Amino acid sequence: MTKPILAITMGDAAGVGPEIIIKSLAHQHVYETSTPIVVGDAKRLEHAAQLTKSDAKINVINEVSEAIGEVGTIDCIDLALIPKDLAFGEVSPIAGDAAYRYIEKSVDLAMKGEIHAIATAPLNKEALHKGGHLFPGHTEILADLTGTKDYAMMLTSPKLKVIHLTTHVGLIKAIEMINPERTYNVIKLAHDALTRAGIKNPSVAVCGINPHAGENGLFGNGEEEEKLMPGIERAKAEGIDASGPHPADTLFFRAGRGDFDIVVACYHDQGHGPIKVLGLEAGVNITVGLNSGVIRTSVDHGTAFDIAGKNIADERSMLEAIKSAVELAPKPSA
The missing domain is CATH 3.40.718.10 (Isopropylmalate Dehydrogenase)
Structure with a gap:
């Protein structure tokens, strides 16, 4: 059996999403159990790597098949939606729209069978709405994109x-x-x-x-x-x-x-x-019942604008979300 391929959405770029992704993908065990691919913004990830003093290289790819899948290299499908001067900790319609676009791209990859699960960093509902996407949160976005009527939110610890x-x-x-x-x-x-x-x-x-x-x-x-x-x-x-x-x-x-x-x-x-x-650091949010077998897990905390960009965000919930995505994902045959 080969490892499942995970899409990790960057969430709201003004929040802690980029930081907790960089910190999570510094852990060797993530790569031992999966091939993680960030769907987001390469320049923002590079900025987050600088903030966290990470030596990780951001590898921009266009196709899932181009992923290297090795610790020290973060594979990223770059939608290039975030301006260089986007401030941390502030509501931005640009970041809200981008957060939606990352999910949209990941769902498309999942429904095509190119990835096996999605793990999402947090989005900001106010920014999402100002960006033109009037959904209460991730769960409802995913249901809409997959055409699902009977779904539910599951929280695990x-x-x-x-x-x-x-x-x-x-x-x-x-x-x-x-x-x-x-x-x-x-x-x-x-x-x-x-x-x-x-x-x-x-x-x-x-x-x-x-x-x-x-x-x-x-x-x-x-x-x-x-x-x-x-x-x-x-x-x-x-x-x-x-x-x-x-x-x-x-x-x-x-x-x-x-x-x-x-x-x-x-x-x-x-x-x-x-x-x-x-404890927020141990919680995982899972959307259950999505059509086409789409698996989605998420951190169980918000964008934490008050600490975004300060290199103090805790990545443990993101690691738990990745772990749950691996456990729930269909395992592709070698």
């Missing part, structure tokens, strides 16, 4: 995995959006993703929407019975080890100690909070 019924919407809207079909689909997406990752018959636990999962109608208006339970029962009828709804205030603790393989969160903060308490 060494002790906890979480997948979401809803993400970047307000709480009232999130509750409106939840229905039995969505509940079933996300349970199945979680089951299938973990099965492909090598977990046999993974256990999927669903959070309640209300405190104490409604406590038999004491809290809420029967949302658990109406929106969650039919989807859970459907999944169970198909042989999936699904359970719930469970009270969210204890479920994450139980999952963290190993009672369940993954938790289904009903809305953004219900799932993001527990993962981020465990």
